[in-house]
Amino acid sequence: MAKILVVDDNRANREALASLLETAGHSVDKASGAPQALAQARAAPPDLVISDVLMPGMDGYVLARELRADPATSAVPLMFYTAYFAGQDAQVLAQAHGVARVLLKPSDNDLILHAVKQVLDQHTERPTAGAAELGSEHLRVVVDQLLEKTGALEAQQRRIERLNRTLETLSAVNALIVRVSQREDLLAEACRIAVERGGFGFAAIRLFDDGRTVSSGEGSKDPMIDQFPVEPEAAVCNDIEAAEVPGRTAALRRGLRAHAVLPLTFAGRALGALLLYARGKEVFDAEEMRLLEELAGDIAFALHHLAQKARMDYLAYHDSLTDLPNRSLFVDRLGQALIAARREKRFAAAVLLDIERFRMVNETFGRAAGDDLLREIALRLQKAARVQDTVARVGADHFATAVAGFDNPGETVHWLLERLGEAFGQPVLIDGVELRVTMKAGIAVFPTDGESTETLYANAETALNHAKQAGQRYLFYAAEMNARVAESLALEHRLRRAIEDGRLALHYQPKVDVHSRELTGLEALIRWQDPELGAVPPAKFVSLMEETGMILVVGRWALRRAVEDIRRWQALGLNVPRTSVNVSAIQLRQKDFVDSVLEATAGFGREKPLLDLEITESVLVEDIDETTRKLQILRRAGVEISVDDFGTGYCSLSYLARLPVDVLKIDRSFVVRMRDAGYPRNIVAMIVSLAHTLGLKVIAEGVEDDEQVRLLRDLGCDQIQGYLVSRPLPAHELEAILRPAEGRSAAA
Numbered sequence: 079m080a081k082i083l084v085v086d087d088n089r090a091n092r093e094a095l096a097s098l099l100e101t102a103g104h105s106v107d108k109a110s111g112a113p114q115a116l117a118q119a120r121a122a123p124p125d126l127v128i129s130d131v132l133m134p135g136m137d138g139y140v141l142a143r144e145l146r147a148d149p150a151t152s153a154v155p156l157m158f159y160t161a162y163f164a165g166q167d168a169q170v171l172a173q174a175h176g177v178a179r180v181l182l183k184p185s186d187n188d189l190i191l192h193a194v195k196q197v198l199d200q201h202t203e204r205p206t207a208g209a210a211e212l213g214s215e216h217l218r219v220v221v222d223q224l225l226e227k228t229g230a231l232e233a234q235q236r237r238i239e240r241l242n243r244t245l246e247t248l249s250a251v252n253a254l255i256v257r258v259s260q261r262e263d264l265l266a267e268a269c270r271i272a273v274e275r276g277g278f279g280f281a282a283i284r285l286f287d288d289g290r291t292v293s294s295g296e297g298s299k300d301p302m303i304d305q306f307p308v309e310p311e312a313a314v315c316n317d318i319e320a321a322e323v324p325g326r327t328a329a330l331r332r333g334l335r336a337h338a339v340l341p342l343t344f345a346g347r348a349l350g351a352l353l354l355y356a357r358g359k360e361v362f363d364a365e366e367m368r369l370l371e372e373l374a375g376d377i378a379f380a381l382h383h384l385a386q387k388a389r390m391d392y393l394a395y396h397d398s399l400t401d402l403p404n405r406s407l408f409v410d411r412l413g414q415a416l417i418a419a420r421r422e423k424r425f426a427a428a429v430l431l432d433i434e435r436f437r438m439v440n441e442t443f444g445r446a447a448g449d450d451l452l453r454e455i456a457l458r459l460q461k462a463a464r465v466q467d468t469v470a471r472v473g474a475d476h477f478a479t480a481v482a483g484f485d486n487p488g489e490t491v492h493w494l495l496e497r498l499g500e501a502f503g504q505p506v507l508i509d510g511v512e513l514r515v516t517m518k519a520g521i522a523v524f525p526t527d528g529e530s531t532e533t534l535y536a537n538a539e540t541a542l543n544h545a546k547q548a549g550q551r552y553l554f555y556a557a558e559m560n561a562r563v564a565e566s567l568a569l570e571h572r573l574r575r576a577i578e579d580g581r582l583a584l585h586y587q588p589k590v591d592v593h594s595r596e597l598t599g600l601e602a603l604i605r606w607q608d609p610e611l612g613a614v615p616p617a618k619f620v621s622l623m624e625e626t627g628m629i630l631v632v633g634r635w636a637l638r639r640a641v642e643d644i645r646r647w648q649a650l651g652l653n654v655p656r657t658s659v660n661v662s663a664i665q666l667r668q669k670d671f672v673d674s675v676l677e678a679t680a681g682f683g684r685e686k687p688l689l690d691l692e693i694t695e696s697v698l699v700e701d702i703d704e705t706t707r708k709l710q711i712l713r714r715a716g717v718e719i720s721v722d723d724f725g726t727g728y729c730s731l732s733y734l735a736r737l738p739v740d741v742l743k744i745d746r747s748f749v750v751r752m753r754d755a756g757y758p759r760n761i762v763a764m765i766v767s768l769a770h771t772l773g774l775k776v777i778a779e780g781v782e783d784d785e786q787v788r789l790l791r792d793l794g795c796d797q798i799q800g801y802l803v804s805r806p807l808p809a810h811e812l813e814a815i816l817r818p819a820e821g822r823s824a825a826a
Contacts, residue, residue: 746780
């Protein structure tokens with residue numbers, strides 16, 4: 079069997095041919111280019127060379143001439159196995175170079191082996207005929223002419239193949255346009271097709287409306303490669319290396335040598351631009367650009383079509399004037415809210431709104447002014463609603479809100495009405511005239527007022543009609559809900575007036591040592607005495623302050639007032655213990671919470687502050703890291719921290735160990751049931767043991783009889799607080815307790 083040298087710059091072709099020849103029993107050497115093959119042949123002449131024709135640097139013809147010119151290899155037979163070979167001129171040129179046989183890729187395996195056998199058989203005596211026998215001036219002329227013709231043929235072949243690839247790209251993109259429904263898919267797929275089918279090294283599409291650029295191919299993640307200027311006409315650079323163009327360095331780094339920028343224009347409007355990079359130079363000729371301009375035109379048409387379709391789809395479910403959802407989309411969103419509320423066992427609501435005397439605006443100022451008013455109302459309604467709610471325009475001057483899942487109907491709808499009041503508290507400026515917008519509202523709550531979308535919507539409409547007839551600002555479909563919300567609004571109004579008029583007061587409840595009954599501390603509690611309602615229970619107004627945010631103002635006032643009372647008692651020479659003030663979750667979440675407390679304690683001057691804070695257990699663990707940071711600052715300033723209502727929240731042992739606290743207060747619910755042996759008493763014992771292990775004091779709340787005191791003392795509790803000791807007292811009544819001798823008497 080023969081020794082054969084296979085030469086091909088394509089690894090796959092090279093390996094496939096070598097494998098076939100080795101299977102047939104031949105010994106095979108391989109070379110990836112003509113220079114390597116020439117060196118191998120000179121070092122160890124093979125029995126046969128099989129070479130590709132088109133290879134970078136040195137092609138098959140040059141290899142043939144070099145082999146014939148070297149006495150060591152002049153007799154080695156040569157075969158061409160190539161995909162680029164056509165015409166009689168090419169055959170003559172091959173024969174002139176001593177090529178024994180030419181096979182076209184791809185050829186049948188049997189045909190290849192038969193041709194190899196024939197060539198080897200014909201050259202058993204290694205004849206030296208070939209280029210040397212024709213070594214005349216005439217041969218050189220013929221060879222040069224044939225090389226020129228063959229080169230032209232090969233260039234033409236490559237050009238045809240390139241144009242065919244562009245036509246295939248154009249066809250594939252047109253097929254894509256027919257089936258694609260999303261703009262993002264069109265852009266990404268068009269770029270991918272241009273790279274994979276069109277043979278371009280890089281493709282990108284930039285849109286002008288949002289500045290987005292989508293790309294595919296070499297450097298698609300490089301932010302510099304797609305930086306290109308967009309001109310009204312197509313722009314071409316066929317030699318990037320020789321020109322100064324944007325993205326030049328990034329393109330050359332990736333082997334890209336030419337680019338074309340084609341504007342995407344439809345009906346005279348520029349929508350974007352298409353950028354294509356090629357790996358070779360002088361690629362974008364006139365014929366190529368005609369096809370690419372057609373491609374850009376098709377993409378621009380598709381973009382316009384998709385934009386129109388998206389707009390039509392949008393208008394099918396949105397109001398064209400305000401851009402709010404229309405009635406169809408509102409009903410769908412309301413249905414989704416009901417499904418979620420049913421699954422989560424929560425409430426939801428439909429709120430229908432009617433603009434009063436809107437027709438007068440149109441008649442007085444014109445339809446354009448009326449449209450401006452509707453747009454402004456839409457904006458204000460959106461600001462008033464929560465993110466999860468849906469605001470819609472469901473009629474000419476009718477709006478609606480689908481209120482998503484909530485837990486307390488009175489509080490949530492009250493909050494919404496308050497937000498609407500704030501939204502329309504300021505006048506709307508129309509044609510230089512300030513207009514006050516008033517609205518009527520009808521409200522239906524799921525599931526009490528209806529369990530289906532249709533029923534809930536219809537009942538909200540009924541409530542709205544009743545509100546308009548009765549001249550009411552709003553009405554619920556259920557009469558009892560109207561009463562509850564009306565009561566809540568009235569109470570809120572009274573509470574705001576009480577805060578403004580200074581009718582809130584602090585009362586103080588003593589804490590005493592469980593063994594000696596000596597006074598150890600005070601807890602400041604907010605009280606409200608209304609001229610008409612009398613003493614309003616804290617459970618009724620404290621939650622209202624938290625819902626409305628009034629707790630922030632009242633909380634600062636309570637801190638300042640407690641410090642003022644303490645300083646006044648000290649000025650009277652009274653024995654004042656540490657005094658704690660309750661802090662709500664809303665106060666603790668504020669960024670200026672620490673500053674507000676330090677501002678209050680500044681009233682102690684350089685003396686040690688006697689002000690402490692009581693914070694409910696569940697509030698402390700909402701944001702454990704931020705809470706710990708804030709409390710550590712206050713603790714360093716001398717403020718002690720008590721965990722209020724301990725045992726009712728979710729404070730784990732690991733959290734409690736991390737928090738900078740000083741006191742645990744056992745919730746009164748455990749103290750009340752402590753007479754019953756078992757679970758309640760064991761809970762108290764565990765809390766006391768845990769607190770002492772962590773170095774904390776324990777205070778029991780709600781102590782009302784001596785039996786509870788005895789049990790708490792036996793369990794190791796440190797202090798007690800409750801009506802057995804004293805009810806909360808106004809500051810002036812407490813003075814008697816703060817006098818040392820009288821204090822012992824009062825605490826006994």
